[in-house]
C-alpha cells in the first residue's frame with residue numbers, strides 16, 4: 052500500500068531537483084573543500100555559491116551564514132554560544148514555553164550553569180504577548196529566543212514586533228525558524244533578527260544539514276572546535292552535497308512560495324473545516340490564520356492520539372500526535388498543555404502536515420476515513436460512554 | 448514496535464463493550480496519563496461467565512484490556528487472580544518497555560472489578576486488596 056504522507060513537519064522527501072543537483076558531489080566532486088588543488092577548490096566554490104543563495108533568501112549577507120549539521124545544532128549553538136560570550140554582561144535569557152526541545156533543553160542546560168531563563172506563556176492560540184515579553188526584559192537580559200513557527204500547531208509569532216522590542220532594549224534576538232524557512236516569508240533585516248536557525252530536511256533538502264544565520268558583530272563563541280572551517284566558528288569537514296542541496300531547496304522554495312502557500316492553504320482549510328464538520332466534539336489547535344500553510348492540528352474528545360495514528364496507519368495514512376504515548380513519556384505535548392488544553396484533549400490530538408506532494412485526493416481520503424476511526428474509538432471509550440449518559444440524563 | 452498479537456487485539460478487540468447487568472465494575476487510570484480502563488464482569492457461582500471492557504488509551508492499552516478480559520473468561524475468581532500483568536504481556540508476546548504500565552492497568556482494572564463484586568456481595572476474596580485509586584504514575 053502506498054503511504055499517504057501527512058507528516059511533512061516531521062521530515063520531507065528530498066526533492067528530485069535537489070537530488071539531481073547534489074549527486075555529483077558524492078562522486079565526481081568529492082574533494083575536501085580545504086584542499087588547495089582543483090578538486091578541493093571546486094567543492095569550496097560550491098559551498099560559497101550555496102552560502103550566497105542562503106544569504107539572499109534570508110535577506111542577510113554571505114559572511115553571516117554558517118552551515119551546521121542540523122536544526123538542533125543551530126539552536127544549541129545560538130543559545131550556548133551567545134550565553135558564553137555574554138556571561139559577563141548578563142545571565143538572563145527569555146524564551147517561550149512552546150519551543151522545540153532543541154531550544155528548551157539547551158535553556159535548561161544553561162539554567163544548570165548559572166543562567167536564569169524566563170519561559171513566556173502563550174495564549175490559547177499559541178501566541179506570546181509582546182507586552183509580557185517587554186516586561187520580562189531586565190538589565191541582565193542578553194538574549195530573546197522565540198520560534199518563528201511552531202512545529203506542532205503551526206502558530207506564527209510576530210517576529211518583526213519581537214525584533215523591534217529586542218532592538219529597543221539592546222538585546223539579541225534568536226529565532227528557531229526550522230519550520231518557517233521555505234514556507235513563510237522571512238527577512239532578517241526587516242525583522243531585525245540577530246540569529247536564525249534552519250534545517251534542510253523540512254523543505255526538501257537532505258536530513259543532517261542546517262545553518263545558523265549570525266548577524267555580523269554578534270558576540271558568540273564557536274560551538275565545535277577543531278579545524279578552521281566556517282571561519283573557525285564551526286569545525287568539521289563540510290557536508291558539501293547537503294550544503295548544495297540546502298541552497299537549491301531554499302532557492303526553489305523562495306520561488307514557489309506564493310503559489311504553494313495559496314495551494315496548501317486551500318487544502319489545509321478543506322481538511323480542517325471538513326474534519327470539524329464531520330467529527331463532533333473536535334477542535335482546532337493553534338491560530339486559525341497566523342499559521343503555517345501546511346499545518347492542521349486537531350483534538351478529538353474522548354479518544355487517544357496513538358490509537359488514532361495506528362488506525363490511520365492501517366489505512367495507509369502517516370500522521371503524528373501530541374499524545375504522551377507517541378512521545379515516549381507520560382505527559383502529553385508541552386505545547387498543547389501551554390495552550391491550556393486539558394490532558395485529555397492533548398492526548399487526543401492529531402497533527403496532519405501538508406507539503407509539496409499533498410493532493411486534494413489525499414485530503415479527501417483523510418476526510419473519508421478519519422470520522423469512522425474516531426467513531427470506532429469512541430465506541431470503545433469509557434469517557435464517551437460517561438458523556439453520552441450525562442447528555443441523556445440532561446435531556447430527560 | 449508492537450507484536451502481531453498486540454496488533455491483532457488492537458485491530459480486532461475481543462470483549463469490547465459493556466454488560467447489561469454487570470456483577471462487578473472496575474475503572475482505573477486517569478486522563479492525565481492518557482489511559483483509562485473499565486472492566487465489567489458477570490460472575491455466577493464463583494466463575495466469571497462474561498467480561499467486557501472499555502478503554503480510553505493507546506494501542507497497548509486497548510490490546511491489554513482485550514487480552515485480559517479474554518484470559519479471565521470462564522475462570523474462577525481465584526484463577527482470575529492469577530492473571531497478572533506478566534501473564535497478559537506474555538499472552539501478547541511482549542510489550543515495548545514504555546507500555547508495561549498498560550498491562551499493570553489491565554491487571555488493576557480486573558482486580559477493581561472483582562473488588563466491586565466482593566463489596567456488593569459482602570464477600571472477602573482471599574488475596575484481593577482494595578484497588579489503588581490512581582496507578583497512572585506507577586511506571
Ligand SMILES: Cc1ncc(COP(=O)(O)O)c(C=O)c1O
Pocket residue numbers: 060061120121122123124126151153198200201202227229230250251252259260261
Ligand atoms: C521547530 C524545530 N526546531 C528544531 C528542530 C530540529 O531540527 P533537526 O531535526 O534538523 O535537528 C525541529 C525539527 O523537528 C523543529 O521542528
